[in-house]
Amino acid sequence: MSDPRNQAPHLATPAEEQMPDFHSYRERAHHERTRAINMAMSMLWSRMTRRRSRQSRDAGFWTA
Structure with a gap:
């Protein structure tokens, strides 16, 4: 029988x-x-807000 003191931890x-x-x-x-x-x-939120801000800037450019 093996000695329990020699077993791996x-x-x-x-x-x-x-x-x-x-x-x-x-x-x-x-x-x-x-x-x-x-x-x-x-x-997703950052892409949506970037698109919205870009659309509003473009709209402002084309209506100026």
């Missing part, structure tokens, strides 16, 4: 501590998803 920990931390994975995924959505909305 990760094998010496109890089994319940070796379980992946699904809560942190889920929180990280939620954070990444929220960040991606916010970036996309920001890009």
Whole structure:
């Protein structure tokens, strides 16, 4: 039988501590998803406002 003192450190920990931390994975995924959505909305909003301001400038130019 193997000596428990010679085991690798990760094998010496109890089994319940070796379980992946699904809560942190889920929180990280939620954070990444929220960040991606916010970036996309920001890009869309900036494009819309740029187009609107350009249209108003062009309209001002052509009506002058």
